[in-house]
Amino acid sequence: MSISVRDQFGKHLAQLAQDDSKVLALDGDLGNSTRLDSIEKETVDSFLQMGIAEQNMVGVAAGLASIGSQPWVCSFATFLTKRALDQIVVSVAQTKFDVKLVGSYSGLLTSNTGKTHHSLDDIAIMTTIPNMTVIAPGDAGETVAAMNAMHKTGGPMYLRLTRDETIPLFLPDAEFEIGKGKTLTEGTDVLIVTTGSTTYRVAEAIKQLVDMSIAHQHFPTLKPFDKELLLEGARKVQLVVTVEEHYIRGGLGSIVSEILSEELPKRVYRIGVPDRFFGCGTDEELLEASGLSVEKIKKSIGALSSKYF
Template sequence: MTKIQKGAMRDRFSKVILELAEKDARVYAVDGDLANSTKTDVVANQKPEKFLQMGIAEQNMLSVCSGLASTGLQPWAVTFAAFLSKRALDQIQVQIAQPRLDVKMVGAYSGLLTGLTGKTHQALEDIAIFRTLANMVVIAPADNVEVEKAMRAANDYDGPVYIRLARDEYPYLFAEDYDFKIGRAVTLKEGTDVSVIATGTQTSRTLEAAKQLADEGISVEVVHMPTIKPLDEAAILATAQKTNLVVTAEEHSILGGLGSAVAEVLGEQHPTKMLRIGVEDRNAESAPNEQLLEKYGLSVSCMVRKIKDFYNKA
């Protein structure tokens, strides 16, 4: 059996943020006292003049980033997604999003799987929060390669960007020459019976579920949606018109995230029967990864069961 290559997003992130800090005079890494966990400590250690430590003070950190950006610099604010999206929301909205400043925000430890930290550190609402902000780009990469491509695209983009990263290792889905573009979806598997539109970490689990469903005679089309805002509406409509059954999958609340975004597009332009796979309207808890995925319905086996039931009842 061929071993599946995996990698931690934060490891690729640390490589790229150091390179950007070294080569781009505008780039500064701005940390909220989590550099060891997010891996921004590589900048602190190797390019200390480009590293700013703000401490456990996220509101101040984003205000500082606003000031830096107003002078022509490009600060990268890095902390856990739960803290970035909720503790500093007012500063992000008023001081960064409204004036459309060139601040890059990286939410590490997103979703359910945050290393046994529990509900205080889990971010199940960050996509919903950031996609409501005018002028904001929202990206949820699926693997290490896409992390790098998204970071380079963000570096080239003039305006606020939120990038959602996971803590643990995930399978490589893309080759190193993958051509990532902000606002463009990627069809990873063609299918005819049901479409699954997935984002971020849930995309690899979706592909595995699609393989198992194929063995049961259900042809699943898998569309990876790395950019939740701006959304690739054409890709959504194309796959919906092809199968007339759409499932969304995300390691996030089903309220306000990818599922809601896709439902908005289909509701307005091509009403289609839908199923949203994500965390229901509840808080999660601390537990090992596989137990969390199973309890909150995001494991491969849960996805197989839910998609099969949805397809058979359609």
């Protein structure tokens, strides 16, 4: 059974706010979509409606953090990371304030809203900011575990969440440590590296690829990156493949390529969103068009079998 990441996010942030009065939720007038309305309904004193004013919202969050609160700022990922980038860098990252930035509706799956709402460059933007931790959990259970770790750890953090409603609790455990990845399967031919919601679709594709010995690593923390785990897996295989719901430049594939080029030169094949804008469409249509449906991922990885092995 699928469990909504955004529903779990809203419920758990409400619980954190109930348990800790320092936790505050700042909403960019999208609470019914991001599920911040859970906090508004259950712990109204912890909820601040900031309107469609992302720059001001981040500035207010920095002010609240300066007096000891832990603000969680939530908006659609594309609005938060681009409209408020200056405030994120100057008011949050440079000061190292304990502000948690939540980019909901990341990637392509934004409910038929089109290219204005697609967030396909936020990993590139946020991982280049000093002092910023970047997290992209793979399912609802890991989202809750990541939020607990974020709550306990001070400093600026960005949480990348999906709107995808089809992901079940598939990860083997709910343990989460900031900066650590997870090996989901072992293999000797290919290492597939994933993050966020893409991990589930890749896991489903791997089940159908029986002609290759495939290792699969999931990295819910993109910064700091678990370099040691990546190198451990890459040493055992001939080819590394990255898959992400993000532009092919600047995201997970770039991070992996940079590490391997310096530490362990290895052929890397990147699967991601091509360098163009996408229009409106259902989740299935957009995943198919971008090459990120389970079937398209399976075909892309399967084609490597005849090319490299």
